[in-house]
Amino acid sequence: METTTVILIVVSVYLLISLMTGIIPYLRISKSVTGFVVGDRNMNAFIMYFVIGASIFSAFAFLGGPGWAYSRGAAAFYLIGYGILGIVPMYFLGPRTWRLGKRYGYVTQAELLADRFDSRFLSIILGFLSVIVLIPYLTLQMKGAGYVLDVISEGMIPEWVGAGVTYIIVLIYVLYSGVMGVGWSNAFQGMIMMVLAWVLGLYLPNALYGGVGNMFSEIMSAGHEAMLTAPGLTAAGDPWSWWGYGSAVFVSAVGFSVWPHFFMRSFAARSERSLRLSIVMYPTFMMFLIPILLIGFAAIIYFPGVEQADSILPYVLMRLELPAIVIGLFCAGTLAASMSSGDAILHSAASVGIRDSISKLVRNPLTDRQEHILMRISVVLIGFIAYLFAVVLDVSLVALLLGSYGGVAQIFPIVFAAFYWKRATKAGALAGLFGGLAVNMIFLIFPEMAPFPMHEGVYGLAANVILLVSVSLLTKPDAPERVKKFTDSGRIPE
Amino acid sequence: MNSYKRNRIIFAVIFVIIALATNWPVYQWMSGAEPLIFGLPLSFAWLILWVIIGFFTLLWLYISDNREPEHPEDL
Incomplete structure (x- = not known):
């Protein structure tokens, strides 16, 4: 059989199984906002594990x-x-979030924060900002899927077709099953990703160098020792500074748990225990970064000078005499990585946009049914906008996305304060968030103004915390009974 | 001090150690390419070691949390 046919068959089978696993939960969830957004708060630890792992590890x-x-x-x-x-x-914030969600019906991050700080404005702004950040994120996933199919099929499947077909599947199961569709399909996609990463990551160093140790010895004797010395190189090829590396790790770690599409998954857990278990197991999922990085290292000596570093994996695979089925499986793996993040992002952006922004802007409160319908309409709308960006516009989205990490991290101090600091006030939270965002933005645009070569998010966080604390202390305390329900969220409900 | 609270303090201390070990300043002393450990450069193996330590610390906290379902307050 011809190579392309085999690849197409493997990819089609993968897509079909994704679709099925995504649609099946439709039979079990309630047809309501709670069913759509948080899966009736009934997700078990197994599904949660893959939702947490697979939505973080994207095509990127x-x-x-x-x-x-x-x-x-x-x-x-x-x-x-x-x-x-x-x-x-997440281990500490997650269960508190879950308890508050169960008791007061929250389904999104902004909803919780807006209630603590008694600010509809905060909800609307956070909702809009989330959608604005999540759309390019989704576009990136679509581009990744389209790109890989295009390269591997040697142009037979152009990018717009690959991205289109893949994301129509995603659209269908998100529309039908909401977050449970995301969860079930992520369990399947997560397994595919992990298996593929480990197989390829161990296979390539062995096939090319006769082992992982030999590979690194050869990289060193070829004069690339500086590359293997932490913190590695900058994009320009010079040694990266500890300022840069250290602050990038710090900002990403701070932002990690408050990404809106990630944070709101706490609401979906069946119980505190299953939420905690899935968080505790996360490092085992993370281990798949080891083979992923080995793949990149394997290419250093054999395939030097590839300009577009992000294309190194498909580039290597196309140049090795691999069986068609392996290449097909690799395609499925990349699609799985893309879809398992893309579906979560699409679902969250649509839910957040309606729940936190639109429903707070309309005069009459929306009924559950109206809100549910609007969410599904915005799934289609947001999917379509992201797709337009993916195929029509050629803007550097990676830069945009990396820039957004510093912005997302600014949510952390107010989330932390909501749970742990009684004295935090509405004015303090708003000042901290917007001050932090503004400072982050200034240093993102004018990095030469920064006193130290650190990630702009660090400056944003510094301004954020200073404003949050000082403005809170200067303003009247928030209503104690409202504050109490958040700071006491650690107590086991009776 | 109950064991619930004590465990959380121990966890916080280990977390700070992990943060320092995987970033500046401690990581810079373990940042070399050599020696190779299980075939991986020292800089790589060092981080993986701390991921494993982090995993078992979380697991320990989870197990000890579950052993004491009656704790008065959660941090």
Whole structure:
């Protein structure tokens, strides 16, 4: 059989199983906002594990991870460095979030914060900002899927077709099953990703160098020792500074747990225990970064000079005499990485946009049914906008996305204060959030103004915390009974 | 001090150690390419070691949390 046919068959089978696993939960969820957004708060630890793992590791990890290892060496270890730190706050914030959600019916992050700080404005703004950040994120996932199919099929499947077909599948199961569709399909996609990463990551060093140790010895004797020395290289190829590496790890770790599409998954858990278990197990999922980075290292000596580092994985695979079925499986793996993040983002952006912004702007409160319908309409709308960006516009989305990490991290101080600091006030929270966002933005646009070569998010966080604390202390305390329900959220409900 | 609170303090201390070990300043002393450990450069193996330590610390906290379902307050 011809290579392309085999690849197409493998990819089609993968897409079909994704679709099925995504649609089946439709039979079990209630047809309501709670069913759509948080799966009736009934997600078990097994599904949660994959939702947490697979929604974090996107097409960016599958393509960008090896790309970083290939072009910047040890700089890529930062993905490992922040993952293990970033998950820890979830262990403490997650169960509190879950309890409040169960008791007061929250389904999104902004909803919880807006209630604590008694601010409809906060909800509307956070909702809009989330959608604005999540759309390019989704576009990136679509581009990744389209790109891989295009390269591997040697142009037979153009990018717009690949991205289109893949995301129509995603659209269908998100529309039908909401977050449970995301969960079930992520369990399947997560397994595919993990298996593929480990197989390829161990196979390539063995096939090319006769083992992982030999590979690194050869990289060193070829004069690339600086690459393997932390913190690796910058994009320009110079040694990266500890200022840069350290602050990037810090900001990413702080932002990790408050990404809106990630944070709101706490609401979906069946119980505190299952939520905690899935968080505790996260490092085992993270281990798949090891083979992912090995893939990139494997290409350094054999395939030097590839300009577009993110394309290194498909580039290598096309040049090795691999059986068609392996290439097909690799395609499925990349699609799985793309879809498992893309579906979560699409679902969250649509839910957040309606729940936190639109429903707070209309005069009459929406009924559950209206809200549910609007959410599904916005799934289609947001999917379509992201797709337009993916195929029509050629803007540098990676830069946009990396820029957004510093912005997202600014949510952390107010989330932390909501749970742990009684004295935090509405004015303090708003001042901290917007001050932090503004400072982050200034140093993102004018990095030369920064006193130290650190990630702009660090400056944003500093301004954020200073404003949050000082303005809170200068203003009248918030209503104690409202504050109490948040700071006491650690208590076991009777 | 009950064991619930004590465990959380121990966890916080280990977390700070992990943060320092995987970033500046401690990581810079373990940032070299050599020696190779299980075939991986020191800089790589060092981080993986701390991910494993982090995992077992979380697991320990989870197990000890579950052993004491009657704790008065959760941090």
